[in-house]
Amino acid sequence: MRASATAAQLAEAREARASYRAGTVVPTSGVAHGLVQANLIAVPADWAFETLLFAQRNPKPMPVLEVLEAGRVESRLAPGSDVRTDIPAYRIWRDGELAEETADASAAWVEHPDLVSFLIGCSFTFEAGLVDAGIPIRHREAGRNVPMYRTSTACASAGRLGGELVVSMRPIPAGRVADAVGISGRYPAVHGAPVHVGDPSSLGIADLDAPDFGDPPALQDGDVPVFWACGVTPQAAIMASRPPFAVTHAPGHMFVTDVPDAEFLR
Amino acid sequence: MRASATAAQLAEAREARASYRAGTVVPTSGVAHGLVQANLIAVPADWAFETLLFAQRNPKPMPVLEVLEAGRVESRLAPGSDVRTDIPAYRIWRDGELAEETADASAAWVEHPDLVSFLIGCSFTFEAGLVDAGIPIRHREAGRNVPMYRTSTACASAGRLGGELVVSMRPIPAGRVADAVGISGRYPAVHGAPVHVGDPSSLGIADLDAPDFGDPPALQDGDVPVFWACGVTPQAAIMASRPPFAVTHAPGHMFVTDVPDAEFLR
Numbered sequence: 210m211r212a213s214a215t216a217a218q219l220a221e222a223r224e225a226r227a228s229y230r231a232g233t234v235v236p237t238s239g240v241a242h243g244l245v246q247a248n249l250i251a252v253p254a255d256w257a258f259e260t261l262l263f264a265q266r267n268p269k270p271m272p273v274l275e276v277l278e279a280g281r282v283e284s285r286l287a288p289g290s291d292v293r294t295d296i297p298a299y300r301i302w303r304d305g306e307l308a309e310e311t312a313d314a315s316a317a318w319v320e321h322p323d324l325v326s327f328l329i330g331c332s333f334t335f336e337a338g339l340v341d342a343g344i345p346i347r348h349r350e351a352g353r354n355v356p357m358y359r360t361s362t363a364c365a366s367a368g369r370l371g372g373e374l375v376v377s378m379r380p381i382p383a384g385r386v387a388d389a390v391g392i393s394g395r396y397p398a399v400h401g402a403p404v405h406v407g408d409p410s411s412l413g414i415a416d417l418d419a420p421d422f423g424d425p426p427a428l429q430d431g432d433v434p435v436f437w438a439c440g441v442t443p444q445a446a447i448m449a450s451r452p453p454f455a456v457t458h459a460p461g462h463m464f465v466t467d468v469p470d471a472e473f474l475r
Numbered sequence: 476m477r478a479s480a481t482a483a484q485l486a487e488a489r490e491a492r493a494s495y496r497a498g499t500v501v502p503t504s505g506v507a508h509g510l511v512q513a514n515l516i517a518v519p520a521d522w523a524f525e526t527l528l529f530a531q532r533n534p535k536p537m538p539v540l541e542v543l544e545a546g547r548v549e550s551r552l553a554p555g556s557d558v559r560t561d562i563p564a565y566r567i568w569r570d571g572e573l574a575e576e577t578a579d580a581s582a583a584w585v586e587h588p589d590l591v592s593f594l595i596g597c598s599f600t601f602e603a604g605l606v607d608a609g610i611p612i613r614h615r616e617a618g619r620n621v622p623m624y625r626t627s628t629a630c631a632s633a634g635r636l637g638g639e640l641v642v643s644m645r646p647i648p649a650g651r652v653a654d655a656v657g658i659s660g661r662y663p664a665v666h667g668a669p670v671h672v673g674d675p676s677s678l679g680i681a682d683l684d685a686p687d688f689g690d691p692p693a694l695q696d697g698d699v700p701v702f703w704a705c706g707v708t709p710q711a712a713i714m715a716s717r718p719p720f721a722v723t724h725a726p727g728h729m730f731v732t733d734v735p736d737a738e739f740l741r
Contacts, residue, residue: 261527265542273531278634
């Protein structure tokens with residue numbers, strides 16, 4: 210480890226996970242500032258190779274932080290954690306359809322003991338870098354979840370898994386766009402630099418005010434919409450590819466780890 | 476693509492592959508200067524997830540450039556290529572033992588039609604950067620293969636696959652070591668910066684003159700031994716983990732692609 214979390218950060222992360230385990234359902238943007246948060250996708254073992262290959266071929270939306278093989282539920286990124294319960298909200302998918310949203314996914318592991326879990330980097334990590342540089346995070350200021358959009362950009366497929374890129378959007382004051390690009394680019398393990406700046410229509414996004422996931426954006430005068438590859442991309446792949454079963458986090462409701470963001474700086 | 480290969484580079488790469496396909500067996504260091512070369516490991520489909528996971532957990536020795544799913548033998552990195560024949564020399568592994576070395580691995584794909592092939596970045600790529608900076612490549616000057624060593628450093632295991640790190644070594648004039656670190660560090664997709672500089676014994680290497688793969692080194696006065704993570708690492712994992720069957724390139728005899736090294740610059 211190149212950096213250490215402070216005792217206060219660790220205490221906040223552990224309290225957050227304990228609270229989610231006990232049933233609290235809240236978005237995690239801003240929780241345990243400076244510690245990495247992760248997206249989850251868990252699939253039956255039969256789909257694990259294609260999921261990992263899909264990630265390898267699409268590293269910007271799916272930077273793999275950790276893989277928990279079948280039978281493992283404790284993340285090395287958070288000792289004592291349990292990925293079945295420590296995320297505030299889960300989605301259960303059957304044949305590509307959203308079957309259920311739940312605060313406790315334990316039953317999914319009972320039904321499918323061979324689930325392989327993938328923790329994927331999350332843009333909330335570089336948000337800390339943006340905040341530290343004085344760049345406003347509009348959805349936090351507005352007390353909202355970050356807006357996320359399905360795009361018309363195809364990911365590289367892997368066997369049975371394919372689908373379109375999902376992006377998150379942050380309105381950035383025009384004079385700080387270059388800084389936001391530079392800062393997020395230093396975190397390639399958490400989506401890195403934006404995939405797109407400024408023109409929603411060329412990503413196939415018809416209406417910025419109607420995101421596919423999360424809350425509507427809170428643009429201010431002089432803001433430019435900036436789009437980053439998003440860890441919800443595997444959920445779009447589930448919808449498009451229809452694996453028989455999958456578990457994911459609910460968008461914006463992440464797995465909070467004990468690992469400092471600085472671990473993933475380059 | 477951010478960079479284009481020249482017509483002369485492409486002609487050299489294609490002639491080299493055609494020559495290897497016809498049976499020529501030679502090390503590939505220095506061939507098609509400026510184009511990426513790759514290590515090969517091919518395993519039955521049942522071992523594909525663990526192999527990809529082993530790579531994900533050990534990105535310095537195993538930076539994955541491409542995965543060819545079962546049934547695919549043409550690399551996207553070299554249109555018209557055939558990974559069964561276009562490498563100068565292959566190794567066939569049975570139960571972790573080297574069973575055969577051959578110039579044509581077609582029979583392996585007949586025996587195991589479900590082989591999944593992994594092309595892994597090779598340090599020959601950043602050698603081009605060292606050469607361009609005027610840093611001598613001693614094994615090339617001496618007309619030898621690069622020396623490679625098994626070390627006492629354990630890789631992170633993945634299911635049934637584990638083993639020790641293998642390193643390649645280049646003697647670098649002491650005054651150019653920092654430059655060699657900086658230049659190779661710009662190529663994270665091909666092993667990146669050295670894992671070790673100067674002291675073979677702390678890697679568990681008893682005798683620099685007796686490499687486990689390749690040829691003995693050609694150190695000159697004032698040279699320091701510099702060690703990079705090596706794409707032969709999966710071969711050490713095969714020896715340690717004993718999958719029933721595997722195909723690899725023979726050390727130093729790589730897959731020559733059509734892709735410019737600059738594609739992998741960061």
